Amino acid sequence: MIGQWRRGYLRVPIPYTHAVELAGGDPRVLSTFELPPREEAPEDLEIRTGLDPHDPSPLGDACGLVIPGGGDIDPALYGARRHPRTHAVSQRRDRFELTLLGEALERDMPVLAICHGMQLLNVAEGGTLNQHLLDDASKLDHYRDRPMAEPAHGVSLKEGSRLAEIMGSVSVAVNTHHHQGLDDVASSLEPIGWSEDGVLEAVVDRGHTWVLGVQWHPEAMAPVDENELAIFRAFVEATNAYRERVSRVTARSA
DSSP states (O other): OBOEEETTEEEOOHHHHHHHHHTTOOOEEEOSSOOOTTOOOOTTSEEEOSOOTTOOGGGTTOOOEEEOOOSOOOGGGGTOOOOTTOOOOOHHHHHHHHHHHHHHHHHTOOEEEETHHHHHHHHHTTOOEESOGGGSTTSOOOOOSSOOSSOOEEEEEOTTOHHHHHHTSSEEEEOOOOSOEESSOOTTEEEEEEETTSOEEEEEETTSSSEEEESSOHHHHTTTOHHHHHHHHHHHHHHHHHHHHHHHHHHHHO
16 A cells, blocks of 8 residues: 655555455555654554655565555646646655556556545546646535545446446445546546546546546545445455465466
């Protein structure tokens, strides 16, 4: 799991690690930043800090990658000028996340990309972003104060899609905390979920075994909502299947 970023330091993504643990996974955090002065890492969580943003090797023997929510992505990465409302940009964070995401996709490793993570996935594969959804008065207010453990709007999922199967419905209620969204969608991504105002809320990667992006924050709702926790359970199941697949390949080549 990639650590979050705040004011030049690592922000430990506790809600995300907790959701993975609730789903039966064993999270560890990778960050190109250091912890803030006088802040100690949780004793029961493995955290690696100060990593080279160009080096994919820290992904090592991982069997899945979670890219969490966070600030905005540098618009230069998708050929756009910065909008006045684009904020909390870190080029070092972007580079680190793109490095690890590229390695995970190369390995066909399961990826769960949440909010900022879904936007990064789209940019990495050639898409662009809408830098401020509220420039369009027809859009809902997707930018709530923080990710809440309560729904804010509905999302319609494509029938038969992986996410509809995971959540057991084509109509789900989700929380929200984002002011940007996908604009031009990368051709490798399949749109599978939309909010009531047409904002794209979920995608899957057509060319990989298990790559899912969601625009809302299931980690905040997972402790109280089984449907949201199911996203993390499906991710953990995918990581277990990936580990077994790699083990079989290693055994055959030994």
